[in-house]
Amino acid sequence: MPRVIHFEILAKNTATATKFYKDALGWKINAWEMPGQTYWMASTGAKTEVGIDGGIMDAGRLGQPVINTVEVKAFKSAQAKIEKAGGRLVQGPYHIPNVGLHGYFADPDGILFGVLQPPKVGAVQASAAPARKSGPAAKKSTARKAAKPKARKPASKRGKAKR
Numbered sequence: 321m322p323r324v325i326h327f328e329i330l331a332k333n334t335a336t337a338t339k340f341y342k343d344a345l346g347w348k349i350n351a352w353e354m355p356g357q358t359y360w361m362a363s364t365g366a367k368t369e370v371g372i373d374g375g376i377m378d379a380g381r382l383g384q385p386v387i388n389t390v391e392v393k394a395f396k397s398a399q400a401k402i403e404k405a406g407g408r409l410v411q412g413p414y415h416i417p418n419v420g421l422h423g424y425f426a427d428p429d430g431i432l433f434g435v436l437q438p439p440k441v442g443a444v445q446a447s448a449a450p451a452r453k454s455g456p457a458a459k460k461s462t463a464r465k466a467a468k469p470k471a472r473k474p475a476s477k478r479g480k481a482k483r
Contacts, residue, residue, distance in 0.1 A: 322390035322398070325436065327374035330385055334360060337376050349376065354416075382411070382424060382432055389434030395421045398435050 331337035338360050341347045348363040360376040392398040395413055402425050403409070410432060412423030420438040427433065
């Protein structure tokens, strides 16, 4: 069963929010520069204590004051279950370097939550770029890239794509 492993506070003013949580709750907060934004990592206590850490980010990105993230073993499998239960993918998935594959979903009432598939042990992800699509087409594409590249016919001489 997926458990909550991370929270995000979406603040209208990240400078005010980070100062507040440092001063009021004693959280240790550090900036993490990501493409297109600064994400503020919040350490809420010692790793030996019960609880989770989180982050503070700009509210303009998703429009909900707090988002909790659950950890899953397989993103695509979790996505299928979420969608079958009436939820929907809102944003992502994205590869976050050294963190994993992450996306935001909405439940049937529109409440947002995050889903994170951590990287495999020893795997290093190089960018926060959107994840590639999965499925048969993606596997064929990956297999072709791994093999020696072949010259492609001009588009006018290729057959129509199967649908």
